[in-house]
Amino acid sequence: MGDKNNRIPFGEDNYTHNIDRNNERSLDRRGFMKTMVGAAGLFALSTVPWGAVAAKELLGLGNKEYPEKAIAKVSEMKVGDAVNFTYPGDHDKALLVRLGENEYKAYQNACTHLLCPVFWDQGEGDLICPCHKGKFDVQTGAPTAGPPTRPLPEIVVKVEAGTIYATRVKRYEEKL
Numbered sequence: 001m002g003d004k005n006n007r008i009p010f011g012e013d014n015y016t017h018n019i020d021r022n023n024e025r026s027l028d029r030r031g032f033m034k035t036m037v038g039a040a041g042l043f044a045l046s047t048v049p050w051g052a053v054a055a056k057e058l059l060g061l062g063n064k065e066y067p068e069k070a071i072a073k074v075s076e077m078k079v080g081d082a083v084n085f086t087y088p089g090d091h092d093k094a095l096l097v098r099l100g101e102n103e104y105k106a107y108q109n110a111c112t113h114l115l116c117p118v119f120w121d122q123g124e125g126d127l128i129c130p131c132h133k134g135k136f137d138v139q140t141g142a143p144t145a146g147p148p149t150r151p152l153p154e155i156v157v158k159v160e161a162g163t164i165y166a167t168r169v170k171r172y173e174e175k176l
């Protein structure tokens, strides 16, 4: 009477059942790992094109096209004058310098050292950064003094019907 509780429940069946279960678990783990490896592979593959795009951008291999933007009227600028503008985005500060009757140079003017705004020093004929006495060649945008080591990105301009337009940001020629 009452011996029901003395029986070992499940006995061998339980053992076999457990083995199957363990196998199932290990298969589950393997399956899970396979899924994870697959997912990681898929993620790596999916990021390849974006990585290539980013590298292209950083190396300046992309010659970017942006909509043209009017900067100033020729009649508003004397030779030697400079005007601030933004290009291509409203937060991309830039500087246009009129160097001659038909000669203009424009650069994005965030200093390539620590992003202080770069100014046109008409007296010196240099683009200068007051933060750490950085200097850039107005003809090329290349750094000529102070801590900056990379040139200012140049903006290509054109003159049409008395107006100066920014047309694109020039390829960024960084030496690696």
Ligand code: FES
Pocket: 111, 112, 113, 114, 115, 116, 129, 130, 131, 132, 133, 134, 146, 147, 148
């Ligand atoms: S931020 Fe321009 S020289 Fe340092």
